[in-house]
Amino acid sequence: MAETRKASRFVVPVAVAGVAAATIGLVPALAASGDPDLPKITARQLIEKIAASDTQTLSGTFKISTDLGLPSLGGLASGLGGLDGGSASADPSQKLTELVSGSHTLRVAADGPERQRLTLLDGSDEYSLIHNGDDVWAYDSKSNEAFHEKGASSGAPEKDRELPGTPKQLADEVLKAAGDTTSITVDGTAKVAGRDAYQLVIKPKQSGSTVESVKIAVDAANGTPLKFTLSSVEGGKPVVDAGFTKVDFGKPAASEFAFTAPKGAKVTEDAAERAEKGEKVPGGLPEGFEEAVPGLGDFGKDFGEGGGPDLIGEGWTTIAKIDTGAPAPKTDEAPKEVQGFLDSFGDKVTGKFGSGTVFKTKLVNALLTDDGKVYVGAVTKDALVDAANAGE
Numbered sequence: 001m002a003e004t005r006k007a008s009r010f011v012v013p014v015a016v017a018g019v020a021a022a023t024i025g026l027v028p029a030l031a032a033s034g035d036p037d038l039p040k041i042t043a044r045q046l047i048e049k050i051a052a053s054d055t056q057t058l059s060g061t062f063k064i065s066t067d068l069g070l071p072s073l074g075g076l077a078s079g080l081g082g083l084d085g086g087s088a089s090a091d092p093s094q095k096l097t098e099l100v101s102g103s104h105t106l107r108v109a110a111d112g113p114e115r116q117r118l119t120l121l122d123g124s125d126e127y128s129l130i131h132n133g134d135d136v137w138a139y140d141s142k143s144n145e146a147f148h149e150k151g152a153s154s155g156a157p158e159k160d161r162e163l164p165g166t167p168k169q170l171a172d173e174v175l176k177a178a179g180d181t182t183s184i185t186v187d188g189t190a191k192v193a194g195r196d197a198y199q200l201v202i203k204p205k206q207s208g209s210t211v212e213s214v215k216i217a218v219d220a221a222n223g224t225p226l227k228f229t230l231s232s233v234e235g236g237k238p239v240v241d242a243g244f245t246k247v248d249f250g251k252p253a254a255s256e257f258a259f260t261a262p263k264g265a266k267v268t269e270d271a272a273e274r275a276e277k278g279e280k281v282p283g284g285l286p287e288g289f290e291e292a293v294p295g296l297g298d299f300g301k302d303f304g305e306g307g308g309p310d311l312i313g314e315g316w317t318t319i320a321k322i323d324t325g326a327p328a329p330k331t332d333e334a335p336k337e338v339q340g341f342l343d344s345f346g347d348k349v350t351g352k353f354g355s356g357t358v359f360k361t362k363l364v365n366a367l368l369t370d371d372g373k374v375y376v377g378a379v380t381k382d383a384l385v386d387a388a389n390a391g392e
Contacts, residue, residue, distance in 0.1 A: 035189045036196040038220050043184045046200050053223030059109040060247035064099050067237040069362040090140040090147040095127055109252040117256050132257040146261045149270040181206050181315030192217045192226040193244040204316035208383035210363050232362040239363045312387050319377035319387050326372045353388035
């Protein structure tokens with residue numbers, strides 16, 4: 001049992017990579033040439049304009065480009081027999097993870113909090129996620145599979161029913177977290193999707209953050225964020241470059257939110273609903289995965305032995321510390337697929353705390369010490385080592 005629990009630790013950095021990707025959000029933008037001449041506005045006034053924005057209807061196209069600086073997960077997934085476990089490819093929890101890497105084009109439509117539609121375009125194939133009242137449908141044209149969830153609106157806060165990753169949602173989260181640790185300024189104007197916009201620039205005042213800046217292009221007329229760009233201190237391509245290329249604030253046609261599964265489509269109902277009925281729910285670990293990573297079944301319990309994360313610091317340099325309760329494994333003991341993945345983005349480090357490995361992305365980094373402690377945050381490698389050395 002000790003050996004299987006030990007082997008399960010290999011999942012820690014892999015899971016950290018997934019969490020890092022999940023914390024980013026979505027969406028890139030194209031700014032047209034020629035900056036508009038707009039009335040002067042202060043940062044406070046522009047923030048108030050965003051807060052007062054009450055855009056309920058829109059339709060358009062936006063592009064998403066994300067670059068976490070991670071190695072490809074493809075070889076890891078195939079080497080372990082695949083990670084989909086045979087569950088429906090139309091399931092949003094799986095399909096939308098594609099947006100955390102590469103560039104994608106999407107169409108979006110919204111008519112208040114009860115009706116939204118997002119379509120991911122991939123050549124002639126489309127993946128659509130439709131929310132209409134109590135129903136959420138997802139459809140993948142490539143596999144002709146559909147996913148259905150009933151009662152989506154019941155008891156859910158309005159903010160939880162928004163389309164994921166829109167510039168407005170991203171801007172709200174950043175502004176909510178801003179405080180004394182943050183510099184907020186207005187840096188000129190821009191044209192985005194044919195609309196005049198102000199550019200709001202948000203930067204950490206603290207040293208040690210991996211975030212260089214967040215830039216939000218705000219519609220000058222109605223205060224709706226049109227473009228969101230998150231840049232790393234590492235430079236290069238933005239971690240997230242997200243925004244509309246076309247946008248219309250008129251009311252979309254009701255037909256945009258109507259959906260009937262095509263003839264012959266495989267339809268999967270929400271897993272929670274099926275479980276309540278006592279039905280077997282597809283998904284989970286694919287066949288053979290336990291053998292590839294022994295002890296994975298005990299990982300969740302094992303990982304939480306320390307009683308949950310402790311938070312160190314504040315603002316942009318907050319670090320979460322988790323004690324897994326057992327020594328970390330040596331990378332060379334891992335399956336070769338996992339070993340290659342970990343080696344490609346891990347740096348060995350030493351300090352007063354002992355030794356360990358820092359697993360890097362352009363935004364979120366994690367230090368896994370050899371005695372089983374994990375330090376993770378949107379901070380530099382040095383900041384993680386300093387926290388571990390301080391014994392916090």
